[in-house]
Amino acid sequence: MRKLKLQMQLSVDGYVAGPNGEMDWMRWDWGDDIKNYVKDFTAPVDTLLLGRKLAEGFIPHWAGLMQDPATADHFTKKMVDTHKVVFSKTLKESAWENTDLATGDLVEEVNKLKAMDGGDIVTYGGAGFTSALIKAGLIDEYHLFINPAAIGDGMPIFKQLEGKLSLKLIKSQAFEIGIVVLFYVPAS
Template structure:
């Protein structure tokens, strides 16, 4: 069965946006000028090559994610183009109750129960699945026990308050550290696996 990976940038105290929804505190962003160092670029490009299905919230899909990466996939002169090509080639599933269609190729709109939809996707043969989304979407995935592996890009900042993907968890969620990778500018990528995998 395929695993569902969740990747998110966050503050040291576990927020993915400040209390006003701002994210300008993040050291690295997906701007047109990819200022990330070579090692971090390689990590992201390799991660995208290891999956063939992407889960997106409606909000993320319509607020620029789709248009941004679809455009960059057509620009081989840009260092992000290979990363963007992997996004474009992957099967994308947008969870929505309101969208009628998507402009991005290889995209399916999922309008049923998201738990049932994702469990069915996990049974399909292929590479792993990755989820991108805001705090609300991520929180729903975590609460439902659907996330198998966490890739947390921890920024060297404490916000004190903000939007958390862990706010709906009741009880504890045991994790096993797979890898901890430090990068420039005091960034750390932490990879965790749910402990139910026998570790």
Template sequence: MKKLKLQIQISVDGYIADSQGRTDWMIWNWGPTWTWDDPLQKYFIDLHATIDTVLPSRKMAAEGFIDHWARVASNPGDPQYPFAKAITAAHKVVFTKTLSQSVWENTSLAKGNLAEEINTLKKQDGKDMIVYGGASFVSSLIAAGLIDEFHLFVNPVALGSGLSIFKDPGYKRDLTLVASQSYDCGMAVLTYVPAKGKQ
């Protein structure tokens, strides 16, 4: 069965954006200059080699996530090309209640119950899935117990307040740490899975 993986950047105190929604505190914020060190870039690329389906939130898709990475994937000389190629080649599934048809290439819409739609996707053959989205979308997946792996890319900054993916999940999340690694650029990657018997 496919796994649903979450890869997301956070602060050391658990926020994905500050209280104004800004993310300029991240070491790399999807800009053209890839400011992570080479080993972290490799981890990121290798993670995306394990997936064939991307679940971007509707808002992220509408803000240009799919189109942006398609443009990067058209330039083999770009250092972000391997990641962009994986994102572009993967099937995208956008969860929406408002859109009637997809305007993006290689993308379909999911309009039904979130858990039912994702569990149906998990039963399909192929590689794993990865989700990209804002706090609300990701929180709903966590609350429904749908995330199988948490890849938390921790930036060396504390924000004090902001947007959290663990806001009001409805119940406590018990996780098991399966890997941790620090990087010269200042980042740390913590990988968790749901604790057995605690879902």
């Protein structure tokens, strides 16, 4: 069975965005150390899962970067070329290339994707979509990129939990930029 991995940027105080979606606290001036980590992390990935709200900015952002030779690097190509599945209750058809819509029950749709042949699956969110995946117990690996900033208030991804989620730390790694990656799997 394929693994569903979460790669998510968080503030030190556990938010993925500010109260109005602000992400100006995230560090993006990455060095080769963290770029290589992400390159290795995404190498076995052949499917991206996205919530509709994130997809509306995510997919055009990467497609735009691919148009500029200065930003069309290996990772940009990976984000553009990788098959995407966008979860939506409102869209009737995909406006994006290489992208399918999933409109049915979240658990059924994700389990169907995980049972298919192929590489790993990664999700980048958004906050509501990620919260629903976590609540349903669908995440196999948590790769949390903790940024060196506290923002005081914002959008959490663990607030829908109805009980405790126990995690087992597999690896932690600090990067020159100040980001620490915590790699967890569910403990049970």
